[in-house]
Amino acid sequence: MKILILQSSPRAKGNTAWMAEEYKNAAEAAGHEVTLVDVAKKKIAGCLACEYCHGKGEGKCVQKDDMQELYPLLAEAEVLVLASPIYYFTLNAQMQAPIQRVYNTMNPAKMKKMALLLSSYSPGVYDAAIQQYKYLLGFWKAEDTGIVTAKVDEQKTDETRQKIQAIVGNL
Numbered sequence: 449m450k451i452l453i454l455q456s457s458p459r460a461k462g463n464t465a466w467m468a469e470e471y472k473n474a475a476e477a478a479g480h481e482v483t484l485v486d487v488a489k490k491k492i493a494g495c496l497a498c499e500y501c502h503g504k505g506e507g508k509c510v511q512k513d514d515m516q517e518l519y520p521l522l523a524e525a526e527v528l529v530l531a532s533p534i535y536y537f538t539l540n541a542q543m544q545a546p547i548q549r550v551y552n553t554m555n556p557a558k559m560k561k562m563a564l565l566l567s568s569y570s571p572g573v574y575d576a577a578i579q580q581y582k583y584l585l586g587f588w589k590a591e592d593t594g595i596v597t598a599k600v601d602e603q604k605t606d607e608t609r610q611k612i613q614a615i616v617g618n619l
C-alpha cells in the first residue's frame with residue numbers, strides 16, 4: 449500500500465521521529481511504499497478560511513506554501529500515519545496545520561486506513577489527540593490500524609518498536 453507518514457516534531461532525532469522511522473522501516477520490510485515527511489521542517493500556514501478552494505480555486509488552495517508539496521502525496525496515499533509529540537495535551541501545531549489545510553478537498557481521496565503515533569513526557573495525556581484522531585477517522589471514513597503512545601520511559605525501547613511493528617501488521 450502507499451503510506452504517507454506525517455512526522456511533526458521539530459526535533460529531527462527526537463522520540464516522534466524515531467517512532468516514525470520505526471514505522472517506515474517495518475512497513476518497507478513488509479513491502480509497502482512509504483513516504484515520510486517532516487512537516488515541522490516545512491512552511492505550512494494555517495487555513496485562511498477564505499473559501500477560495502471551494503469556489504474559484506476548484507479544490508486548489510490559494511496559499512502557495514509547502515503544503516503544495518503535500519497535496520499530491522495526500523491525494524495518492526492509501527494509508528495516512530500521523531506521528532506527533534504531545535504539546536499542551538494534544539497534537540502539536542505543526543501537525544494541526546496540514547490536517548486543517550485538507551479543507552480544500554475535505555478528505556485525502558484514496559486514503560482508507562490510518563495510524564497514530566504519539567510521544568509525550570507524561571502518562572495519561574493522550575485523550576485529546578486520540579479523540580481528534582477518532583473524529584478524523586469518522587470524517588474521512590478511514591479504518592484505524594492502531595495507536596502507539598510512548599511516554600518518557602517508553603521512548604526508543606524494544607517494547608515500543610514491537611508495538612509499532614504490530615500495528616504495521618494490521619495494514
Ligand SMILES: Cc1cc2nc3c(=O)[nH]c(=O)nc-3n(C[C@H](O)[C@H](O)[C@H](O)COP(=O)(O)O)c2cc1C
Pocket residue numbers: 457458459461462463464465533534535536537538567568569570571573
Ligand atoms: C511546547 C511543548 C509542550 C509540551 N507539552 C506536553 C504535555 O502537555 N504533556 C506531556 O506529557 N509532554 C509535553 N511535552 C513534552 C513532549 O511531548 C515530549 O518531550 C515528547 O517526547 C517530545 O517528542 P520529540 O522528542 O519527538 O520532540 C511538551 C513539549 C513541548 C516542547
